[in-house]
Amino acid sequence: MTGSRRSSCPVACTLDLIGDRWTLVVVRDLLFGKTRFAELLESPEGIATNILADRLHRLEEAELVERIPSETHRARGSYRLTLRGESLRPVLKAVMTWGLAHLPGTRMPSPPR
Amino acid sequence: MTGSRRSSCPVACTLDLIGDRWTLVVVRDLLFGKTRFAELLESPEGIATNILADRLHRLEEAELVERIPSETHRARGSYRLTLRGESLRPVLKAVMTWGLAHLPGTRMPSPPR
DNA sequence: CGGGATCCGTCTTGATACTG
DNA sequence: CAGTATCAAGACGGATCCCG
Numbered sequence: 001m002t003g004s005r006r007s008s009c010p011v012a013c014t015l016d017l018i019g020d021r022w023t024l025v026v027v028r029d030l031l032f033g034k035t036r037f038a039e040l041l042e043s044p045e046g047i048a049t050n051i052l053a054d055r056l057h058r059l060e061e062a063e064l065v066e067r068i069p070s071e072t073h074r075a076r077g078s079y080r081l082t083l084r085g086e087s088l089r090p091v092l093k094a095v096m097t098w099g100l101a102h103l104p105g106t107r108m109p110s111p112p113r
Numbered sequence: 114m115t116g117s118r119r120s121s122c123p124v125a126c127t128l129d130l131i132g133d134r135w136t137l138v139v140v141r142d143l144l145f146g147k148t149r150f151a152e153l154l155e156s157p158e159g160i161a162t163n164i165l166a167d168r169l170h171r172l173e174e175a176e177l178v179e180r181i182p183s184e185t186h187r188a189r190g191s192y193r194l195t196l197r198g199e200s201l202r203p204v205l206k207a208v209m210t211w212g213l214a215h216l217p218g219t220r221m222p223s224p225p226r
Numbered sequence: 227c228g229g230g231a232t233c234c235g236t237c238t239t240g241a242t243a244c245t246g
Numbered sequence: 247c248a249g250t251a252t253c254a255a256g257a258c259g260g261a262t263c264c265c266g
Contacts, residue, residue, distance in 0.1 A: 007157040010212025010219035011141045011205060017216075020239095021132040028124045037248050044120040048240050053249055075246075075248050084215060092124060094207035099123025102197060103130075106123035133257090150229055161259045166230060186266085189228070 017062055018088070022047055024095065026055050027081070027088055030065065032109075035078040059085065130175055131201070135160055137208065139168050140194070140201055143178065145222075148191040172198065 007013065018024055025047065029040050040052055047055075056079055059065035064085035070076040081088075099106045120126065131137055138160065142153050153165055160168075169192055172178035177198035183189040194201075212219045 008219050009138075009141075009157070009222060010209045010216060012138055012158050013216045013219050014208050014212035015134050015137055019132070019134040019137065021128050022239095024128055024132070025122075025125050028122075041248095044122070045125050048242085049249065050242095050251085051240060054239090073247085077248080087215065088211060091204075091207040091211050094204045095127050096123045098201060098204050099127035102200065103123060103126045106121050106126050109122060135258095159259095162230065163232080163260085164258065167257095186228085 014091075017058075017064075018091070022051055023055050023059065024088075024092060026052065026059065027064070027085065028092055028096075030079060030081045030085070031089060031092060035080060036076075037079070040079075064088065127204075130171075130177075131204075135164055135168050136172065137201075137205060139165065139172065140177070140198065141205055141209075143192060143194045143198070144202060144205060148193060149189075150192070153192075177201065 018027070025043065025045055026040060029043055034040055037052065037056075040056075041047065041049065056065060056067070060067055063082055065079050066082050068078050068080060070078070096108070100108070131140070138156065138158055139153060142156055147153055150165065150169075153169075154160065154162065169178060169180070173180060176195055178192050179195050181191050181193060183191070209221070213221070
């Protein structure tokens with residue numbers, strides 16, 4: 001995933017940002033209220049630590065996520081979606097709705113709000 | 114892209130199907146009315162022939178696309194979205210809407226219907 | 227010539243081990 | 247706990263080859 005802008009198409013350019021198998025899973029978890037690295041790791045999909053770190057960095061770079069460092073412990077920051085990041089909710093909703101309707105066996109884990 | 118189902122989450126499972134940088138671009142073109150291999154190749158993003166063939170096969174396997182062989186020329190088939198494939202339209206719409214709203218410089222090429 | 231398949235070098239991904 | 251380092255496996259991209 002290079003992230004390079006390939007065209008002026010809103011679909012292709014958005015996919016440059018979130019078009020991979022992990023980014024939207026991370027966004028999903030953040031939308032569901034998770035904030036810490038370890039929490040994000042716990043999801044049943046089993047994302048690897050380096051992939052999670054990479055995706056969080058990319059999302060930060062795209063200003064979809066911000067990292068909030070802790071004042072007490074230096075290595076205990078948390079991650080939150082920016083407003084821009086939260087605006088991905090309709091995209092996630094559409095993906096989730098499609099999955100629920102067309103992939104038997106899938107179900108909602110907990111309220112996405 | 115392995116395509117293996119990793120969880121029961123509708124988001125993660127949907128991403129197993131369409132979570133990469135090319136699949137939704139192909140679906141976009143099919144929704145826009147393109148039907149032939151060569152047409153799909155012409156898009157400004159510049160997909161490689163092997164990648165396009167691979168994505169079409171995967172989409173066929175997932176029953177999102179069907180290949181319709183020509184009666185006259187045997188090597189002149191066309192591809193069309195199935196009903197199931199067309200049902201991805203809201204997902205594509207959400208992605209496109211997000212891109213138009215948040216990625217400056219992106220614009221619609223031609224009516225998506 | 228159109229519609230792919232195959233080969234191959236490069237870049238990305240992901241599992242695991244390791245560190246502050 | 248929160249990542250980084252390492253390294254094998256796989257995906258990408260493009261050039262070419264092949265077949266009707």
